[in-house]
Amino acid sequence: DARVTQTPRHKVTEMGQEVTMRCQPILGHNTVFWYRQTMMQGLELLAYFRNRAPLDDSGMPKDRFSAEMPDATLATLKIQPSEPRDSAVYFCASGLSSEGDQPQHFGDGTRLSIL
Amino acid sequence: GDSVTQMEGPVTLSEEAFLTINCTYTATGYPSLFWYVQYPGEGLQLLLKATKADDKGSNKGFEATYRKETTSFHLEKGSVQVSDSAVYFCALTGPGGFKTIFGAGTRLFVKA
Numbered sequence: 001d002a003r004v005t006q007t008p009r010h011k012v013t014e015m016g017q018e019v020t021m022r023c024q025p026i027l028g029h030n031t032v033f034w035y036r037q038t039m040m041q042g043l044e045l046l047a048y049f050r051n052r053a054p055l056d057d058s059g060m061p062k063d064r065f066s067a068e069m070p071d072a073t074l075a076t077l078k079i080q081p082s083e084p085r086d087s088a089v090y091f092c093a094s095g096l097s098s099e100g101d102q103p104q105h106f107g108d109g110t111r112l113s114i115l
Numbered sequence: 116g117d118s119v120t121q122m123e124g125p126v127t128l129s130e131e132a133f134l135t136i137n138c139t140y141t142a143t144g145y146p147s148l149f150w151y152v153q154y155p156g157e158g159l160q161l162l163l164k165a166t167k168a169d170d171k172g173s174n175k176g177f178e179a180t181y182r183k184e185t186t187s188f189h190l191e192k193g194s195v196q197v198s199d200s201a202v203y204f205c206a207l208t209g210p211g212g213f214k215t216i217f218g219a220g221t222r223l224f225v226k227a
Contacts, residue, residue, distance in 0.1 A: 004158075031213050042219050043159075043204070050213065091158050097213035101147040101166040104215055106158030 002026045006092050006107035014115050018080040021110045024073055025094030032075045033104060034060075034067055035091040043091075049075065050097055082114045117142040121205045121218035128195055129226050136190040136221050138179075138205035146207040148172075148181055148188040149215070153202045162190075162203070200225045 005024040013019060025032050034046040047057035047067040057067060064083070069075045079086055089111050093104040122137040140146065147166045151159040163172030168183035177192045188205060205218040 043217050100208040100210050100212045103149055103161040108158050
């Protein structure tokens with residue numbers, strides 16, 4: 001089965017450091033989503049892309065977060081500078097945009113800890 | 116805007132008990148409805164879906180029926196197993212859309 005691949009799976013770093021998370025969507029999928037999951041806030045949508053174009057990043061703190069798709073096989077989420085409140089699990093998901101009846105396929109996430 | 120409300124957890128059941136997790140939604144038009152499951156340390160994965168009114172989605176013994184009149188999509192399973200312990204998310208995608216609205220999730224614990 002095709003899978004969404006996220007790297008790294010775990011990241012521990014000190015506050016102020018830059019963090020880059022990567023995602024390889026399923027080949028042929030044209031939508032990519034970034035989510036953040038915490039116990040307190042649950043699952044939050046940070047940003048999403050369609051055909052590599054960013055459509056909405058209103059869920060992200062703009063001053064420190066950025067999301068890009070340099071090509072169809074790679075999506076990145078960067079945090080600079082990182083803060084302890086950014087500690088969470090970050091998920092990437094990909095899918096096919098059609099009539100809204102297609103599910104999203106999630107990676108296994110990057111567990112981020114900012115000390 | 117569109118929204119999904121599901122019952123708060125945790126839900127704790129004994130093995131072989133009947134499971135119901137309630138989910139209601141608010142949306143314009145006819146959304147597609149989904150249940151996703153998340154096991155510890157993993158991402159969400161699709162459990163089942165229904166794309167029009169009165170459709171029943173089913174998978175691995177789980178079922179949910181798209182009820183337009185009550186705007187509901189309740190998840191049921193006749194006999195749960197310890198391996199069903201996970202977090203379950205109800206979700207919808209609007210017609211012609213691709214952004215999915217997720218519920219808050221319901222954690223299920225099944226005791227042997």
